Amino acid sequence: MRRIFTSALTALTCLTLASCGGTAAAPTPPPAAATAPAAAVTAPAAQSALTIKDAWVRPVSVTEPAATSALTTTEAMTDTMALTTTEAMTDSLAMEMDASVTTAAYLTIVNSGATPDNLLSVSAAPELAKSVELHTMIDEGGVMKMRPVAKIEVPANGEAVLKIGGFHVMFIGVQKDLKDGETVKLSLTFEQAGTIQVDAVVRTPPTP
Ligand SMILES: [Cu+2]
Numbered sequence: 143m144r145r146i147f148t149s150a151l152t153a154l155t156c157l158t159l160a161s162c163g164g165t166a167a168a169p170t171p172p173p174a175a176a177t178a179p180a181a182a183v184t185a186p187a188a189q190s191a192l193t194i195k196d197a198w199v200r201p202v203s204v205t206e207p208a209a210t211s212a213l214t215t216t217e218a219m220t221d222t223m224a225l226t227t228t229e230a231m232t233d234s235l236a237m238e239m240d241a242s243v244t245t246a247a248y249l250t251i252v253n254s255g256a257t258p259d260n261l262l263s264v265s266a267a268p269e270l271a272k273s274v275e276l277h278t279m280i281d282e283g284g285v286m287k288m289r290p291v292a293k294i295e296v297p298a299n300g301e302a303v304l305k306i307g308g309f310h311v312m313f314i315g316v317q318k319d320l321k322d323g324e325t326v327k328l329s330l331t332f333e334q335a336g337t338i339q340v341d342a343v344v345r346t347p348p349t350p
Pocket of ligand 1: 246
C-alpha cells in the first residue's frame with residue numbers, strides 16, 4: 143500500500159517538475175493551476191496521504207566518558223557552538239541541555255495528498271530520552287545554529303526532508319546507548335493526519 147502511494151507520488155512529482163520546467167520555485171506559476179480539474183484525480187483522503195521513509199537516528203553513547211563526542215560531525219559541532227553562545231545559554235532549554243547527551247533523527251515525509259500538513263511533534267519511549275524536539279539549522283552570520291521550531295510544513299503533493307544541516311528531530315537527555323543497527327520507534331504527530339508510527343534505524347552517517 144505504501145509503495146503504491148510512493149510510486150504515485152513519484153509520478154506526480156515528476157509530472158509537477160516537468161510541467162514547471164524542472165524548478166520547484168517557478169517564477170511564473172501556470173494560471174491553469176488554480177482551476178486545474180486534474181486535482182480531482184488525486185486521492186481525497188488526507189489521513190492516509192503521508193508516508194514516512196528513510197528514518198534513521200545517529201548513534202550515541204551515554205556510557206563512555208566522551209559521550210558528547212558523538213557530536214563529532216559537522217552539524218553536531220555547530221550544535222555545540224550554538225549552545226555556547228550567550229543567547230542560547232540564556233535559554234532554559236540550553237541550560238537543561240548543558241549536561242545532557244543529545245542525538246538526532248532524520249527522515250523524509252512524503253505527502254501524496256492535495257492538502258498540506260504540519261509535523262507538530264515527535265515522541266519516543268520515555269526511557270530513550272528526556273525530551274524530543276523539532277529543530278532547524280539557521281545561518282547566522284556564517285555560523286550555523288540550531289533552533290527549536292513549532293512545526294515542520296509538509297507541502298501538498300510534496301515532501302518535507304529532515305536531514306543533516308536542516309530540519310531534524312532532537313533527542314535531549316538521551317538515557318541509553320543507541321548502537322548501529324538498532325531500531326528506535328518514533329511517533330510522529332501531524333496536524334491533519336494524526337499520529338504515525340515509524341521505525342528509525344540507528345546508523346552512522348557517512349563522513350562527508
Ligand atoms: Cu538540534
